Amino acid sequence: xxxxxxxxxxxxxxxxxxxxxxxxxxxxxxxxxxxxxxxxxxxxxxxxxxxxxxxxxxxxxxxxxxxxxxxxxxxxxxxxxxxxxxxxxxxxxxxxxxxxxxxxxxxxxxxxxxxxxxxxxxxxxxxxxxxxxxxxxxxxxxxxxxxxxxxxxxxxxxxxxxxxxxxxxxxxxxxxxxxxxxx
Amino acid sequence: xxxxxxxxxxxxxxxxxxxxxxxxxxxxxxxxxxxxxxxxxxxxxxxxxxxxxxxxxxxxxxxxxxxxxxxxxxxxxxxxxxxxxxxxxxxxxxxxxxxxxxxxxxxxxxxxxxxxxxxxxxxxxxxxxxxxxxxxxxxxxxxxxxxxxxxxxxxxxxxxxxxxxxxxxxxxxxxxxxxxxxxxxxxxxxxxxxxxxxxxxxxxxxxxxxxxxxxxxxxxxxxxxxxxxxxxxxxxxxxxxxxxxxxxxxxxxxxxxxxxxxxxxxxxxxxxxxxxxxxxxxxxxxxxxxxxxxxxxxxxxxxxxxxxxxxxxxxxxxxxxxxxxxxxxxxxxxxxxxxxxx
Numbered sequence: 001x002x003x004x005x006x007x008x009x010x011x012x013x014x015x016x017x018x019x020x021x022x023x024x025x026x027x028x029x030x031x032x033x034x035x036x037x038x039x040x041x042x043x044x045x046x047x048x049x050x051x052x053x054x055x056x057x058x059x060x061x062x063x064x065x066x067x068x069x070x071x072x073x074x075x076x077x078x079x080x081x082x083x084x085x086x087x088x089x090x091x092x093x094x095x096x097x098x099x100x101x102x103x104x105x106x107x108x109x110x111x112x113x114x115x116x117x118x119x120x121x122x123x124x125x126x127x128x129x130x131x132x133x134x135x136x137x138x139x140x141x142x143x144x145x146x147x148x149x150x151x152x153x154x155x156x157x158x159x160x161x162x163x164x165x166x167x168x169x170x171x172x173x174x175x176x177x178x179x180x181x182x183x
Numbered sequence: 184x185x186x187x188x189x190x191x192x193x194x195x196x197x198x199x200x201x202x203x204x205x206x207x208x209x210x211x212x213x214x215x216x217x218x219x220x221x222x223x224x225x226x227x228x229x230x231x232x233x234x235x236x237x238x239x240x241x242x243x244x245x246x247x248x249x250x251x252x253x254x255x256x257x258x259x260x261x262x263x264x265x266x267x268x269x270x271x272x273x274x275x276x277x278x279x280x281x282x283x284x285x286x287x288x289x290x291x292x293x294x295x296x297x298x299x300x301x302x303x304x305x306x307x308x309x310x311x312x313x314x315x316x317x318x319x320x321x322x323x324x325x326x327x328x329x330x331x332x333x334x335x336x337x338x339x340x341x342x343x344x345x346x347x348x349x350x351x352x353x354x355x356x357x358x359x360x361x362x363x364x365x366x367x368x369x370x371x372x373x374x375x376x377x378x379x380x381x382x383x384x385x386x387x388x389x390x391x392x393x394x395x396x397x398x399x400x401x402x403x404x405x406x407x408x409x410x411x412x413x414x415x416x417x418x419x420x421x422x423x424x425x426x427x428x429x430x431x432x433x434x435x436x437x438x439x440x441x442x443x444x445x446x447x448x449x450x451x452x453x454x455x456x457x458x459x460x461x462x463x464x465x466x467x468x469x470x471x472x473x474x475x476x477x478x479x480x481x482x483x484x485x486x487x488x489x490x491x492x493x494x495x496x497x498x499x500x501x502x503x504x505x506x507x508x509x510x511x512x513x514x515x516x517x518x519x520x521x522x523x524x525x
């Protein structure tokens with residue numbers, strides 16, 4: 001329950017992206033208005049009010065049940081889209097793929113979409129867009145990834161992944177490609 | 184002409200195998216693909232040009248004969264009463280015996296003349312001994328007396344505009360030395376020395392490949408020929424003859440120690456250090472080469488680290504073991520040291 005309240009607050013305060021991405025949350029935010037509307041219509045008639053209260057209870061109950069039931073799914077969807085939005089870099093994924101092939105990342109990593117890239121020295125990069133941690137140590141964030149592909153040892157001292165001879169812009173393209181790897 | 188170059192692309196593509204990477208800045212013109220580095224139809228120099236001409240003559244001749252056969256077949260099927268002349272002895276003798284003999288004789292004379300021309304010996308400006316190994320190339324630059332003045336591997340530098348003599352040997356099985364853009368192929372046969380000369384007309388990078396099946400990693404036995412102006416060639420040769428650079432970074436210094444301590448010197452030579460092994464490629468100026476593992480991968484700290492850690496996975500059966508006993512930073516240190524050997 002506590003968690004749901006927090007989620008609702010988050011939606012209200014951060015309608016910017018959560019509201020945009022999640023139509024369910026928008027309808028939930030509207031729910032109180034709907035209740036007031038119902039209430040307003042029936043003031044002044046006690047019998048009708050009692051009847052109206054029943055309707056209100058039913059509506060509120062149903063809304064709570066329906067929204068409560070999908071709240072976890074909804075939250076998962078929100079989280080997913082949160083990361084989808086965050087794990088984007090302003091690079092050209094197609095160029096990134098060519099660079100991955102030209103630099104020879106495949107000697108250490110297996111990388112979908114790059115012919116011959118079936119290395120076993122480092123982790124496989126399939127589902128990299130969904131990977132939580134880089135090197136099992138740093139959260140997988142775009143700025144971190146761009147820094148990582150150029151100069152891994154500056155982030156994790158004991159890594160086996162060396163500095164690579166690529167420019168910042170090339171690293172951005174490579175990161176863009178890695179964030180297309182979902183399956 | 185456009186159709187011609189499309190065909191060239193197709194044909195060149197068929198000639199390139201196992202290429203997963205490219206050298207955009209070094210390709211001919213702005214074509215960012217390996218096939219432009221290795222094609223018998225995109226040539227530089229008289230030896231390859233003669234072969235290219237022969238290829239087109241054969242292609243055109245084959246096409247003409249094919250059309251002739253189709254025409255005769257159509258005539259034989261649909262010719263009605265006018266096809267009687269095709270059933271006589273004369274037809275069989277002219278087109279079945281005389282024409283093939285004439286065509287093949289002309290081709291044979293042409294071919295023999297071409298081979299004779301390729302085998303011509305002039306005074307070479309450089310003599311380079313290339314020894315085929317499973318699966319890489321030992322490259323020895325010889326002085327005029329035939330003594331080795333420089334030992335290198337997997338990349339051959341030649342001066343442009345003058346014939347270079349290649350002395351081809353093999354230490355194990357039959358390999359074949361082939362740089363399609365520069366010359367025809369010549370086998371490397373154990374116990375035998377084959378020689379030929381060719382020249383590159385323009386400075387540039389050309390890719391060569393073993394052209395005789397020599398075992399599991401035959402497809403990963405390639406090399407680069409770098410053609411430079413004659414003056415640059417002399418400078419380069421002098422520069423390569425000096426011993427290896429000392430590492431300049433802290434990591435590189437550690438890498439050098441580890442290189443010796445890990446025993447890399449049992450197989451590899453780095454002149455100026457204790458490493459003096461003869462089994463594997465000479466690494467004295469390793470960092471200045473374009474590729475690693477005989478044209479298999481581009482050369483940078485990343486690929487070198489990957490190669491050291493998993494050589495048996497990347498090129499199974501080659502003589503280099505996978506060094507999986509190194510810690511992460513140790514692996515990086517050795518890779519950094521090797522890349523510094525410019």
